[in-house]
Amino acid sequence: MTGHAHHEHHGSDLKREAQATLEGAGEQWTDMRALIFDVLATFRKPASAYDIAEKVSERRGKRVAPNSVYRILDLFVETNLAQRVESANAYVANSHPGCVHDCIFMICDSCGEVTHVDNDKLADGVRDTATARGFTPERPVIEVHGKCAACD
Known part of the structure; x- marks a missing residue:
């Protein structure tokens, strides 16, 4: 199989890499974006915006609308922080956000x-x-x- 080498990030290292990648794209790493990324990164399987909104709502102690999560997830896909599994309408955190490629x-x-x-x-x-x-x-x-x- 042909591919390329890249470093898989995990935990706080992944969060730092995600923040650096987003800021490098000229976007802000807000508290809400950080929380949504943290929650997305905890899922072992692809997560829907509704799954993520539920977990974020639990952590914040107040409801977060899925449409707000969708907007942030769209930004994450655009900036390579997340990947969308099209057939499942779900998302996974990209463990190597600084590496751009087709998946x-x-x-x-x-x-x-x-x-x-x-x-x-x-x-x-x-x-x-x-x-x-x-x-x-x-x-x-x-x-x-x-x-x-x-x-x-």
């Missing part, structure tokens, strides 16, 4: 586990195919549904 998701239809894989050769092939057809690709989405090794 491939392998989604287990039994347990919901999502594995993120980098394969630049495959992603570049999708972009090249689109370009050859006169289409300007912006964000290829590659998702493979099936069963993970644990559920097979």
